[in-house]
Amino acid sequence: MAPADDAPPRPSHRDLARRLDGLNIYLVGMMGAGKSAVGRPLAEALGYRFIDADATLTEAAGRPIAEIFSSEGEEAFRALETSVLNGIASWHSLVVATGGGAVTRPENWGHMRQGVVVWLDAPEAELRRRLAADPTRRPLLEAPDPAGRLQALLQERRPLYAQADLAVVQDGGLPAAVALQVLEALPSVLRDPRQPPEATE
Numbered sequence: 001m002a003p004a005d006d007a008p009p010r011p012s013h014r015d016l017a018r019r020l021d022g023l024n025i026y027l028v029g030m031m032g033a034g035k036s037a038v039g040r041p042l043a044e045a046l047g048y049r050f051i052d053a054d055a056t057l058t059e060a061a062g063r064p065i066a067e068i069f070s071s072e073g074e075e076a077f078r079a080l081e082t083s084v085l086n087g088i089a090s091w092h093s094l095v096v097a098t099g100g101g102a103v104t105r106p107e108n109w110g111h112m113r114q115g116v117v118v119w120l121d122a123p124e125a126e127l128r129r130r131l132a133a134d135p136t137r138r139p140l141l142e143a144p145d146p147a148g149r150l151q152a153l154l155q156e157r158r159p160l161y162a163q164a165d166l167a168v169v170q171d172g173g174l175p176a177a178v179a180l181q182v183l184e185a186l187p188s189v190l191r192d193p194r195q196p197p198e199a200t201e
Helices: 013-020 035-046 053-061 065-072 074-088 106-112 124-133 146-161 175-189
Strands: 025-028 049-052 094-097 116-121 166-169
Touching: 013 035, 013 175, 025 035, 035 049, 035 094, 035 175, 049 053, 053 065, 053 074, 053 094, 065 074, 074 094, 074 106, 116 175, 124 146, 166 175
Parallel strands: 025 094, 025 116, 049 094, 116 166
Antiparallel strands: none
């Protein structure tokens, strides 16, 4: 069925990319929220490049994140993370999947605020399910009670994630479907281009 003539045109992703004007999109959220999985189809839809900040950090450090945590501690890892985000902030037209704890440093917000920050909010039960199925080592969950540790981290970080420009609540959807949720919600947080001032008599 053809749309009605008076129906407003649905903006294409190309239109959205034009409105973004090269602004980076930073995906934040807990480990297991699907930032990397969602970031790839999101970047493809916008004609952007995708960057996984943790993978970039691992490559720059020449060793796995778990090894950095065990040998130098979390503070050293966070300093490296800030350095990586600082470098990324000088580029444009990127979708960036950040580490789960990137929001804990004010300096990182300074870098991310140069773009659009999107919180991928997943329920705790969904996070537990995904993390249980993921063989990746998570140093912050290597505790006698991983579920309790996850809950504590979530309570600590939720107010920080909530500072994002946009929150997208998702519950087990496929990455492409969540990316579409982000694409549909992004226009609500973008400023319209400035109109020229009206002529005065």
